[in-house]
Amino acid sequence: xxxxxxxxxxxxxxxxxxxxGSPWRRLTAGRQALLTLAHLRVGHTYAxxxxxxxxxxxxxxxxxxxxxxxxxxxxxxxxxxxxIASAKAYLLLDGTLLPIDRIAADxxxxxxxxxxxxxxxxxxxxxxxxxxxxxxxxxxxxxxxxAAREHGIIDALAEAGVPxxxxxxxxxxxxxxxxxxxxxxxxxxxxxxxxxxxxxxIRALVExxxxxxxxxxxxxxxxxxxxxxTSLVQAVLTLHLTCSG
Numbered sequence: 001x002x003x004x005x006x007x008x009x010x011x012x013x014x015x016x017x018x019x020x021g022s023p024w025r026r027l028t029a030g031r032q033a034l035l036t037l038a039h040l041r042v043g044h045t046y047a048x049x050x051x052x053x054x055x056x057x058x059x060x061x062x063x064x065x066x067x068x069x070x071x072x073x074x075x076x077x078x079x080x081x082x083x084i085a086s087a088k089a090y091l092l093l094d095g096t097l098l099p100i101d102r103i104a105a106d107x108x109x110x111x112x113x114x115x116x117x118x119x120x121x122x123x124x125x126x127x128x129x130x131x132x133x134x135x136x137x138x139x140x141x142x143x144x145x146x147a148a149r150e151h152g153i154i155d156a157l158a159e160a161g162v163p164x165x166x167x168x169x170x171x172x173x174x175x176x177x178x179x180x181x182x183x184x185x186x187x188x189x190x191x192x193x194x195x196x197x198x199x200x201x202i203r204a205l206v207e208x209x210x211x212x213x214x215x216x217x218x219x220x221x222x223x224x225x226x227x228x229x230t231s232l233v234q235a236v237l238t239l240h241l242t243c244s245g
Contacts, residue, residue: 002243009033009239012070026055027063035060036067040236043217068228071235081124081133082156090163091132092125092206093153093170093177095144096213098137098229100222109226111140113169119222119229120147121213129208130244134237136230144169148177165203212240 013029027035035053038044044052049060076084085091097111097118109117119137122144126132135151148154148170157164158175171179180199181192188196214220216236222229 002239005239005243006030006033006037008242009036009067009071012074013067016066016070026059027053032063032067036064037239039064040068040216040218040232040239043220068231068235071238072231075234075238076133076241078133078135078152078156082160082162085124085126085132085162086160088126088162090127090165090202091157092127092129092203092209093148093164093166094123094125094203094206094210095147095167095169096121096123096210097140098214098219098222098233100140100226100229108139108141114140116140119226120144121233122147122151122153123206123209123213124153125206125209127205129205131209131212131237131240134213134233137226137233139226145171145173148173165199165206167203212244213237216240 010030010033013032017023017025017029025032031053035049038052039049046057046060046064049064050057053060055063097114097116098121099116099118100109109119111118111120118140120140120142121137122135123131124133135147135153138147138150142150144167154173154175154177157177162176164177166173166177166179168180168182170177171182173179178199180196181188213233213236218232219236222232224232
């Protein structure tokens with residue numbers, strides 16, 4: 001667990017407590033920060049956190065929710081990410097599925113591509129695979145190209161004139177988004193095959209950004225309300241950028 005993330009979050013919590021006039025709590029700001037990071041990074045449940053920190057389960061939930069909301073509010077917007085990216089030669093775009101504990105009846109959350117229930121998150125990375133931005137979460141049944149359009153990613157990149165490499169899930173996006181040639185490998189011409197090989201080599205590094213997001217174990221299998229997942233993703237993004245910056 002990163003000491004820089006712990007210090008950053010503890011500092012934000014201290015400021016928040018002063019701002020709302022709540023100087024005394026069962027846990028110090030530092031302990032609340034540690035509790036929150038144990039939840040996000042390691043995936044400890046509220047019951048485990050409550051037992052480990054000597055507080056009630058409801059208190060553990062309240063502490064985590066408060067910290068997550070603070071962090072989510074600090075996450076960069078798409079406009080921020082595109083402004084930073086305008087100095088890059090190009091960007092990498094990919095969609096990933098965050099698994100959730102839903103049942104077969106929850107069709108809007110079922111991803112036919114991944115054959116599981118989850119939430120669709122679009123990820124933008126720089127040319128060497130560093131995570132720059134993660135989108136709000138949409139139900140897993142939403143296709144990548146639709147998600148990218150709903151978030152305004154395609155228009156934002158086109159307006160900034162930033163080239164972007166994406167996978168076949170974003171085919172037909174237009175703008176500055178480049179996707180591989182469509183068709184079975186054996187039906188593609190030698191030139192199209194060469195283009196697809198080059199394309200795959202360039203965009204392969206986006207997997208590092210996706211892995212960085214999912215290194216926070218809570219996001220590997222979410223067991224909370226789907227309405228809270230966007231805040232969790234944005235909180236993790238803030239912490240990741242703070243630690244890697």
